[in-house]
Amino acid sequence: MELKGKTAVITGGASGIGLATARRFASSGANLVLGDIEEQPLHEAVVALRADGAKVIGVQGDVSKEADVVAMREAALAEFGAAHVVFNNAGVGGGMAIGTPKAVWDWVLDINLGGVINGVNAFVPLFLEQNEGHVVNTASESGLVGSAGSGPYCASKFAVVGLSEALFQELALSGKDVHVTVLCPNFVRTRINDSQRNMPDELRGNPDDPMTKLVKKIADDLVNAGIEADEVAVAVEDAIQQNKFWILTNEHSATRITEQRLEWMRGGRPPRAKRFTTPES
Numbered sequence: 001m002e003l004k005g006k007t008a009v010i011t012g013g014a015s016g017i018g019l020a021t022a023r024r025f026a027s028s029g030a031n032l033v034l035g036d037i038e039e040q041p042l043h044e045a046v047v048a049l050r051a052d053g054a055k056v057i058g059v060q061g062d063v064s065k066e067a068d069v070v071a072m073r074e075a076a077l078a079e080f081g082a083a084h085v086v087f088n089n090a091g092v093g094g095g096m097a098i099g100t101p102k103a104v105w106d107w108v109l110d111i112n113l114g115g116v117i118n119g120v121n122a123f124v125p126l127f128l129e130q131n132e133g134h135v136v137n138t139a140s141e142s143g144l145v146g147s148a149g150s151g152p153y154c155a156s157k158f159a160v161v162g163l164s165e166a167l168f169q170e171l172a173l174s175g176k177d178v179h180v181t182v183l184c185p186n187f188v189r190t191r192i193n194d195s196q197r198n199m200p201d202e203l204r205g206n207p208d209d210p211m212t213k214l215v216k217k218i219a220d221d222l223v224n225a226g227i228e229a230d231e232v233a234v235a236v237e238d239a240i241q242q243n244k245f246w247i248l249t250n251e252h253s254a255t256r257i258t259e260q261r262l263e264w265m266r267g268g269r270p271p272r273a274k275r276f277t278t279p280e281s
C-alpha cells in the first residue's frame with residue numbers, strides 16, 4: 001500500500017517512534033489521526049505537523065480502554081472518511097519479573113497488549129469489510145527473548161508477537177487485502193524509559209531502590225546508544241509498502257537471540273540476557 005491519500009491512525013503518536021512515523025507518513029501524503037494519553041505533547045505534535053502541511057488531528061485517549069480506541073477510529077472516519085492503517089504503537093515499560101506488584105503488571109499488560117487487542121478489534125473488521133488495510137503492531141526484541149529487569153514488558157511483547165502471528169494466519173486464510181506487520185525494534189532513542197510519567201501515582205515504586213536504580217541506569221545507557229526513531233519510521237513505511245510481516249531494526253541481533261533460544265530448546269546453553277547484546281555481538 002502506498003500512503004498517499006490514505007488515512008493512518010497512530011497510537012502513542014505524541015512521542016518517539018509514533019511521532020517519527022507520523023512525520024514520515026505525513027511527508028508521504030497520508031492523513032493522520034494521532035492518539036495519545038498525553039494531552040499537551042499531543043497538541044504540540046499536531047500543531048508542528050500542521051505547520052509542515054500535514055492533514056492531522058489528535059485524539060486524546062488511553063489505548064487500554066476499548067472505547068478510547070474506538071473513538072480514534074470514529075475520529076478518522078469523521079474527519080477523513082476512511083481508515084486504512086492502524087499503528088498499534090503506544091507502550092510503556094516497568095517492573096522486574098521478581099517482586100513487581102500485580103497492579104503494575106496489569107498496567108503494563110493492559111497498555112502494551114490490551115492496547116494492541118483494542119486496536120485489532122476496532123480496525124480489522126472495518127479493514128476486512130472494505131478489503132483494504134494494514135495493521136502494524138509494536139512489539140520489541142523483548143518479544144523474542146526474555147531479559148532480566150523487564151518481566152511485565154517481555155510478557156507483553158511476547159504476547160504481541162504471538163497475537164500478530166495468529167492474526168497473520170487468519171488474514172491469510174481470509175483471502176482479503178488486509179495485512180499485518182510486527183515491529184520488533186532493538187533500542188531506539190525515545191522516552192520509553194520515562195514511561196512512569198504516565199503511571200498512576202499509586203503504582204509508582206520507590207525510585208531510590210538500588211535495584212530499580214541499577215535497572216534504570218542500564219536501560220538508559222542502552223536506549224541512549226540506540227538508533228533514531230526516524231530510522232524506525234522509514235522501516236514501518238517500507239513494511240506497509242512492501243507488505244512485510246517482520247520489522248527487525250537490528251536483524252543480526254534479533255535472529256541471533258532467536259537462534260540462541262532454539263539452541264537452548266535443543267538442550268544447549270541458555271541465551272545471554274538481551275541487555276548485554278550489542279549490534280556487534
Ligand SMILES: NC(=O)c1ccc[n+]([C@@H]2O[C@H](COP(=O)([O-])OP(=O)(O)OC[C@H]3O[C@@H](n4cnc5c(N)ncnc54)[C@H](O)[C@@H]3O)[C@@H](O)[C@H]2O)c1
Nearest residue numbers: 012015016017036037062063090091140187188190191192
Ligand atoms: N525505545 C525503544 O528502545 C523501544 C524498543 C522496542 C520497542 N519499543 C516500543 O515502541 C513503542 C513506542 O515507544 P517509544 O519508544 O516511542 O516511547 P515514548 O515513551 O517516546 O512514546 C510512547 C508514547 O505512548 C504514549 N502512551 C503511553 N501510554 C499510553 C496509553 N495508555 N494510551 C495512549 N498512549 C499512551 C506516551 O504518552 C508516548 O507518547 C512502545 O510500544 C515501546 O514498547 C521501544
